[in-house]
Amino acid sequence: MRGEGYWVELYQARQRLGGGFLVTRRFILTALHCLRSLSTFDEELDIVLADGNQVQGQVCRRDKDADLALIEISAHYEVRQPVPAAGVARDGKRWRGPYRPAQNDVELSGLVNGGAVSYLCEGGASIEALQLTADQCLGDYSGYSGGPVETSAPDRQPVVVGILLEQVPDRADVGRNANVLFSATIKEAMQRFDHFDVLHLLDVLRPAPGKHLVPPPYEPGGDPPPRQQTDRVEIVLKTFQQLSDQGVMDPAHVAELRYLALKRVIEDDANGVNP
Numbered sequence: 001m002r003g004e005g006y007w008v009e010l011y012q013a014r015q016r017l018g019g020g021f022l023v024t025r026r027f028i029l030t031a032l033h034c035l036r037s038l039s040t041f042d043e044e045l046d047i048v049l050a051d052g053n054q055v056q057g058q059v060c061r062r063d064k065d066a067d068l069a070l071i072e073i074s075a076h077y078e079v080r081q082p083v084p085a086a087g088v089a090r091d092g093k094r095w096r097g098p099y100r101p102a103q104n105d106v107e108l109s110g111l112v113n114g115g116a117v118s119y120l121c122e123g124g125a126s127i128e129a130l131q132l133t134a135d136q137c138l139g140d141y142s143g144y145s146g147g148p149v150e151t152s153a154p155d156r157q158p159v160v161v162g163i164l165l166e167q168v169p170d171r172a173d174v175g176r177n178a179n180v181l182f183s184a185t186i187k188e189a190m191q192r193f194d195h196f197d198v199l200h201l202l203d204v205l206r207p208a209p210g211k212h213l214v215p216p217p218y219e220p221g222g223d224p225p226p227r228q229q230t231d232r233v234e235i236v237l238k239t240f241q242q243l244s245d246q247g248v249m250d251p252a253h254v255a256e257l258r259y260l261a262l263k264r265v266i267e268d269d270a271n272g273v274n275p
Contacts, residue, residue: 004050004051004081004082005050005082005098005099006022006081006082007019007021007022007050007098007099007147008020008022008028008048009047009048010028010030010034010045010046010047010048010146011048012037012043012045015037016101017034017037017038017045018031018146019145019146019147020034020071020147021084021099021160021163022079022081022082022084023083024083025080025083026072026073026075027060027070027071027072028057028070028071029068029071029189030068030071030146030163031067031069031145031165032063032067032068032069032123033122033165034069034145035069042058042059043059044056044057044058045057045058045059045071047073049079049081050081051081055074056077057073057074058071058074059072061193063193064124065121065124065125066123066125066192067122067123067125067165068163068184068193084150084160086160086187086190088161089115089116089130089151089162089185090115091112092111092112093112094109094111094112094151095109095110095111095149095150095151096108096150096151097144097147097149097164098147098150099144099147100144101143101144102143108134108136108141108181109134109135109136110133110134110135110136111132111133112130112131112132112161113131113133115130116128116130117129117130117131119182121165121182121184122165122166127185128185128187128188129182129183129184129188130149130161130162130183130185132149132181132183133180133181136179137179138179140167141167141177142167145164146164148164149161149162149163149164149183160186162183162184163184163186165182165183166182167180168180168181168182
């Protein structure tokens, strides 16, 4: 697992716990059952990024019913890995799981069956989930839990649509699992964790550290270039509208987040925080 990807591996005292992935440059989403060996959830975790760098973090949110957990990376670490956009998977769409538990493990791929469905997960909650068929008949997919499920946008950029949680037992062989998996949708995760939404979108909109927004060139006789704050406001509003149109978030939720995101942009500019 080496490269510029957004997925991570989680360790505690050199023991591998499972996978996860960046939802901002500060927060990591994973399956809660990947952390079941922790004696307490305030223990520090070692997080190995896809480029091999290691940072530390701590579990900051748990949703036992939905089997989801959010891990916060310690503030003094600067993460430069990319943050993917969120999206919605459609019926018949191809998917892939870029996270692999080990270098000699295969990368999962397959088809989305039926789009988002209501699913009673092992944690006890009824969640919005994706039913996935895997091309690879492995029998045991447990090491892949907590990894991202992604599709590709028209420009071939990765779009995260879910997080792998469970596998379906093979009814013909109780000791084996079928090649059918379930993942919570990103929409479900966004609704489960209150600080996921605005921070995620602003991190996606902001350039990576070391890069800066460059305003369009000014042409004599034309309109003056818009202020950077105005540009950011327009980008935020457009992104929220796209997420609403795609069904990632409902309109009422979008209205609330639009207010919070714009408030955050204005506060950052007032405090002299660079975008």
